[in-house]
Amino acid sequence: MKILNKYSISTKLKAIILLVSCPIFLCISIFLVFNQYNNLQKDLVFNSTANSKIIGRNCSIALVFDDKKGCYEELIKSEPIQFMIDVTVYDTNFNQFTRFVPKYAIKKKVSYVQPIFKDTIYESGSSLNIVEPIYYDSTKYGYIHFRSSYDYLNEKMTNYIIMMVALLLITILITYILAHNFQKIISKPILKLARLTNEISVTGDYSRQLQIQSRDEIGFLYKEFNNLLKVINQKNIEREHTEHVIRKLNEELEEKVEIRTQELQIEKEKTQELLNISDQLLLNILPEPIAIRLKSGEKIIADHYEEASVVFIDIVDFTKLSAKSTPQKMVNLLNDVFSKFDKISAKYGLEKIKTIGDCYMAAAGIPLPRHDHVCVIAEMAIEAMDTMKNYKTKDGEEIKFRIGLDCGPIVAGVIGEQKFIYDLWGDMVNTASRMETDGVIGKIQCTERFKEKLEKSSSILKIKIEERGEVDIKGKGIMRTYFIHSNSI
Amino acid sequence: MKKLFKIFFIFLLINSLRLISAEIADEYDLKAAFLERFTRFIEWSPESQSDDIDKYFEIVVIGDNPFGKKLDILYSKQKIKDKIVKIRYTKSIDEIGNCQMLFICPSMANNLQQVLNKVSKKNILTVSQTEGFCEKGVHINFFISGSRLKFQINEKAVKNSNLKISRLLLQNATIINSLGGK
Numbered sequence: 008m009k010i011l012n013k014y015s016i017s018t019k020l021k022a023i024i025l026l027v028s029c030p031i032f033l034c035i036s037i038f039l040v041f042n043q044y045n046n047l048q049k050d051l052v053f054n055s056t057a058n059s060k061i062i063g064r065n066c067s068i069a070l071v072f073d074d075k076k077g078c079y080e081e082l083i084k085s086e087p088i089q090f091m092i093d094v095t096v097y098d099t100n101f102n103q104f105t106r107f108v109p110k111y112a113i114k115k116k117v118s119y120v121q122p123i124f125k126d127t128i129y130e131s132g133s134s135l136n137i138v139e140p141i142y143y144d145s146t147k148y149g150y151i152h153f154r155s156s157y158d159y160l161n162e163k164m165t166n167y168i169i170m171m172v173a174l175l176l177i178t179i180l181i182t183y184i185l186a187h188n189f190q191k192i193i194s195k196p197i198l199k200l201a202r203l204t205n206e207i208s209v210t211g212d213y214s215r216q217l218q219i220q221s222r223d224e225i226g227f228l229y230k231e232f233n234n235l236l237k238v239i240n241q242k243n244i245e246r247e248h249t250e251h252v253i254r255k256l257n258e259e260l261e262e263k264v265e266i267r268t269q270e271l272q273i274e275k276e277k278t279q280e281l282l283n284i285s286d287q288l289l290l291n292i293l294p295e296p297i298a299i300r301l302k303s304g305e306k307i308i309a310d311h312y313e314e315a316s317v318v319f320i321d322i323v324d325f326t327k328l329s330a331k332s333t334p335q336k337m338v339n340l341l342n343d344v345f346s347k348f349d350k351i352s353a354k355y356g357l358e359k360i361k362t363i364g365d366c367y368m369a370a371a372g373i374p375l376p377r378h379d380h381v382c383v384i385a386e387m388a389i390e391a392m393d394t395m396k397n398y399k400t401k402d403g404e405e406i407k408f409r410i411g412l413d414c415g416p417i418v419a420g421v422i423g424e425q426k427f428i429y430d431l432w433g434d435m436v437n438t439a440s441r442m443e444t445d446g447v448i449g450k451i452q453c454t455e456r457f458k459e460k461l462e463k464s465s466s467i468l469k470i471k472i473e474e475r476g477e478v479d480i481k482g483k484g485i486m487r488t489y490f491i492h493s494n495s496i
Numbered sequence: 497m498k499k500l501f502k503i504f505f506i507f508l509l510i511n512s513l514r515l516i517s518a519e520i521a522d523e524y525d526l527k528a529a530f531l532e533r534f535t536r537f538i539e540w541s542p543e544s545q546s547d548d549i550d551k552y553f554e555i556v557v558i559g560d561n562p563f564g565k566k567l568d569i570l571y572s573k574q575k576i577k578d579k580i581v582k583i584r585y586t587k588s589i590d591e592i593g594n595c596q597m598l599f600i601c602p603s604m605a606n607n608l609q610q611v612l613n614k615v616s617k618k619n620i621l622t623v624s625q626t627e628g629f630c631e632k633g634v635h636i637n638f639f640i641s642g643s644r645l646k647f648q649i650n651e652k653a654v655k656n657s658n659l660k661i662s663r664l665l666l667q668n669a670t671i672i673n674s675l676g677g678k
Contacts, residue, residue, distance in 0.1 A: 068668040071533045076644060077668060143664065144536060 016197060020190035021183070028182045036175045043167050047160050051090060052128060055137045058088055059153035063141040066096050070141060070148040075105045082107035090159035092117050092134055096141070097124075097150040104149060112156075122152040133157045196225040200232060213240035293429045294358050294374045297421060309420035309432075315372035316384040316414040316457070317436050318357070319443035320348060320391055323407040325365035332402060340400055341365060348391055355387040360431055366443070370431060373419045381414050381460040385470055388412055388451045389493050396449075411443025412453035412491070414460055441480045442488065450490045458489040469494050526645050527638055528566045531555065531597060531623065534636060535576050537662035540596055540619050553579040556592055558611060559601025561585050562625070589614050600624040600634060608632055619658045630672045635659070639670075648672050 014022070062085050069078030082094050086109045095106040101124060122138045123129060129136050137153040200217065207215060213236050217229045289298045300308055322328075322344065329337050341362070348367045352359050356377075360368040369387070372380030388410045398406045415435035421427050438454055446452035453461070458472055473490040480486045535553070553576040557563065571581035584595065589610055592598060598620050600611055605626060612633045615622060622634045630637035630648045635657070637648050648670040654661045 064664065065667065068537070068664045071536060072530060072668070074644070074668070143662075146536070 015194070017190050017194040020193060021186045024186035024189070025179070025183060028186075029179055032175055032178050032182070036171045040164075040168055040171055044160075044164055047163055047167075051135060051155055051157075051160050052137075054088075055090070055135055055153055055155040056128070056139065058085065058091070059094070059137045059139045059151050062094055062153065063096070063139050063149075063151035064143070066151065067141050067143040067148050070096070070098065070104065071143070078105045079107060086110070090155045092154040092156050093119065094154070095119070095122075095152040097152065099147055099149055101150070115156075117154075117156075122150075124150060193225070196221075196229070200228070207236075213243055289427075292427060293421065296374050297429055301421060301427065306424075307420070307422055309418050309422065310374065311416070311418050312373055312376060313416050314376070314378075314380065314414065315370055315417050315419070315431075315435075316380040316412065317360075317368070317370045317417070317431060317439040318384050318388050319411045319440050320367040320369075320388070321409050321411075321443050322365040323409055323448050328400070328404060328406075331404070332400070336401070340406075344395070344398070344406070347394060351387055351391050351394065354390075355383040357384060357387050358429075361428060368431075370417075370419070372414075373417070373431070374429075379464060381457060382464045384412060384414075385451075385453075385457075385461055385491055389470065389491065392449070392451055393493065407448045409443050409446040409448055410451040411439050411441065411446050412451060412457050413439035413442055414454075414457045438480075438483065441483055445478060445480050445488075447475075447490070451492060452488050452490055455487045455489065458491075461491070523640075523645060524563050524566050525570075527625065528563055528570050530638070530645070530647070531567075531599070532571070532574060532576050532581075534621070534623070534665070535597070537665035538621055539660040540621075541658040541660075551579065552582045553577055553597075554582045554584060554593075554595035555597045555599065556584045556586060556595040557599045557601065558586055558589070558592065559603035560587075562601060563599075592620075594618065595620055597621045597623060600626075600629065602626040605629075608634075616657075621657075621659055636669070637672075646670065 062082065065081045065084070066078045069075070069081055078096055082096070082105060085091060085094055085107065088109075091109060092112045092115075093106060093108040096104040098104050101121075103121075106119075117134065120131065122136055124138055126136075127138050129138075133156065135155040135157065137151075137155070139151050139153070140147050141149045141151055203215060203217060207213060216233050216236060219226050219229045219233070286298070289301075292298075293301065297308060322341075325337075328340075332340075345362055345367055348369070349359060352369045355371070357369045357371050358373055360370055362368065369384070371377065371384040371387075377383070392408060392410060395406065395408050400406060413435050415433070415438075417431050417433035417435050419429065419431050421429055442452045442454060452475065461467060461470065461472065470491050471494045473492070475488045475490055477485050478488050480488075555567065555571070557567070567583045571583060575581060584591075584593075586592070587603075589607065592611070592614055596619070598611070598615055600608065600622060602625065604611055608629060609632070612622065616633075621636070623636045623638075624630070624634040625638040627637075627639065630650045633650060633653050635650055635654050637650075639646055639648060646669075649661070649666060650672040651661075651666060652673055
């Protein structure tokens with residue numbers, strides 16, 4: 008039956024009806040044919056027996072009166088019997104009394120064999136033989152041998168079979184037509200249902216309904232389908248209403264969200280601006296890597312550096328200048344001077360540490376270590392000194408500078424929880440500061456170790472080193488110091 | 497030559513007479529035999545039978561006997577309906593008595609009606625061999641058709657008697673439907 012799965016319901020129903028009915032019709036036909044054959048055979052036997060009895064009885068008088076001619080005349084009367092081959096009458100001594108062969112049987116030239124008197128009915132070749140004793144009033148007068156041809160029976164059977172085959176074909180044809188029409192009773196409503204389902208799936212119109220035309224299972228199916236559509240439609244209406252409400256609420260919400268988003272955006276922008284300012288401020292106060300580390304949550308930063316350089320630049324006699332001028336002018340002066348130093352520091356990648364009054368402090372090799380820290384700080388110091396050469400205040404007062412340099416190990420970092428400042432600690436810082444304070448106006452003084460480092464660097468070609476000699480440095484004792492200046496001087 | 501012709505003529509005449517006599521002999525042999533065969537298809541009612549009915553079957557031949565001794569010879573050995581057959585010859589109507597079969601000879605042509613009147617109320621089968629007898633009321637009458645011995649039956653006369661005759665016999669006979677002298 009799985010073969011039928013790929014076919015339509017219409018085809019399946021037709022196939023089932025035909026597969027059920029055709030074998031039944033065929034069996035019925037075969038049964039009828041066999042039954043007919045048996046009936047015809049029985050009829051042939053019965054008719055032959057009856058005829059032989061009647062003829063025999065009619066011949067009994069002729070036998071009694073030994074009237075062969077009369078007997079023959081009696082036998083002639085049997086000529087209309089269609090299936091008869093011949094009829095022969097025997098006396099009680101089994102001597103042939105008389106024999107009659109119909110004209111049509113003469114043409115067939117059927118040979119005659121004396122009958123077996125023991126069997127009353129037997130077949131011989133294509134003929135049925137009936138041997139009946141002729142009695143009258145309990146007295147036997149002879150025998151009648153009646154032969155019937157099966158040809159007649161076979162001819163009748165052939166006609167019957169042809170008729171049955173024709174009838175079978177007509178029945179199958181009618182069955183097919185009826186199956187074709189009957190299957191519509193089931194397939195048509197199903198197809199109608201399928202079409203409507205398809206239309207609904209395309210259009211989404213659940214308000215459609217099927218017209219119930221019968222009260223059978225199909226009608227029940229339609230009714231339930233209509234109920235389902237009603238429920239779906241009702242749900243759809245409710246859903247659409249809910250969607251509408253939600254949409255409306257959503258729109259309102261979106262509007263609110265939009266407003267809120269705009270507000271937040273503004274807030275964010277403001278916050279971002281503040282953050283930027285904060286970051287900028289932080290970056291102004293602290294080196295970028297240190298600022299990032301602090302932002303990430305690091306509380307105490309105290310990094311040890313094996314090698315770094317520090318520069319101190321100081322305005323000579325700033326106290327005297329301050330006494331001559333207003334504080335505002337002093338502040339403006341310092342701002343102008345330090346801004347220039349900031350630019351030069353930035354140019355050479357130095358990290359400005361802080362200003363202490365009139366002193367400007369910067370370092371190289373921190374917070375990111377670099378191998379040329381001596382070179383860049385020396386070049387910065389030379390450029391700062393060159394830049395500020397002949398620098399005058401707005402009042403016309405000439406400003407002079409002293410610069411001190413040193414290099415060596417230091418600790419750099421941020422300590423405390425408020426008012427962060429990136430600062431340096433170590434002996435080298437003090438030494439550098441002493442190089443400035445114990446220096447010469449307009450000169451850049453450095454330690455011997457700084458000089459040695461500088462001599463090994465590539466910048467030595469651009470820088471000229473001049474030994475100052477041994478100097479008593481406060482807190483340090485006698486130190487051999489050196490002046491550096493541009494090689495072009 | 498004439499002598500030879502006379503001898504040949506006499507020889508032919510003698511042989512012809514022989515043949516005729518033989519034919520006549522065969523005809524009466526058949527008729528004698530037929531009398532018994534008729535009885536196979538006829539039933540006599542038990543009424544109006546003589547006391548001897550259980551013992552004998554009586555055939556009376558009235559008139560000039562044409563059978564000679566044939567009937568006696570034949571029925572001395574053969575029974576009819578399992579009964580001994582008595583053959584009686586008479587020329588007197590009054591001597592017919594209570595027999596079962598009456599053979600009316602051609603010589604009784606002038607007295608036929610009287611004979612028939614005599615047996616009309618009796619249970620007697622009448623047989624004859626004379627043309628016209630059957631039409632007058634005799635039950636069965638022999639006649640020659642071609643070379644065949646046939647018989648005719650007066651069906652109405654049989655029906656009026658107390659005899660029952662088989663349809664088979666009627667089918668093989670020539671049926672006469674007159675009531676005869678009535």
